[in-house]
């Protein structure tokens with residue numbers, strides 16, 4: 001009827017080695033999610049001395065399916081989760097997120113939004129990352145501007161990354177940029193294949209980079 005009895009039956013009929021039975025039982029336990037953290041209890045379970053208590057009103061088959069269904073449910077949730085406000089893209093093995101809504105936000109608010117999904121406003125470290133981001137932006141179906149985390153707020157002409165205040169490493173500017181137009185452009189967007197400075201409060205999307 002139960003697992004213990006059927007194992008004994010298998011042992012009698014097949015006359016298998018005790019070690020083989022133990023291996024099978026261990027595999028069964030692992031499969032059903034009966035993971036025993038303590039070595040002692042694992043040994044008892046393997047030896048068949050621990051019998052799990054079941055609710056009488058639940059059929060044993062349904063009980064054994066429960067962990068599997070739970071696992072399936074969790075994996076399904078994980079596969080559709082994502083972040084509703086962002087389009088996710090993987091570049092060079094790293095995750096980046098482009099905000100779906102064009103909003104007039106401060107740089108601090110844009111960065112806070114990135115942080116809420118375990119990321120930060122994108123830093124551009126080198127020509128490779130620059131090129132990959134340019135590609136991602138060009139493929140994006142929607143208007144910009146696309147804000148990066150690069151800024152010269154508070155230090156005109158000296159560009160740094162907003163999230164950690166580190167100096168900007170790679171700046172490939174568009175012709176005649178940065179022009180700090182009207183003395184009010186302290187944020188940096190990806191524009192075509194290069195960068196432009198623009199007003200931080202402009203309505204636009206921002207790009208986050210996974211931390």
Ligand SMILES: [Ca+2]
Pocket residue numbers: 152156157180184185186187197
């Ligand atoms: Ca500026």
Ligand SMILES: [Ca+2]
Pocket residue numbers: 177178179180181185196197198
């Ligand atoms: Ca500009």
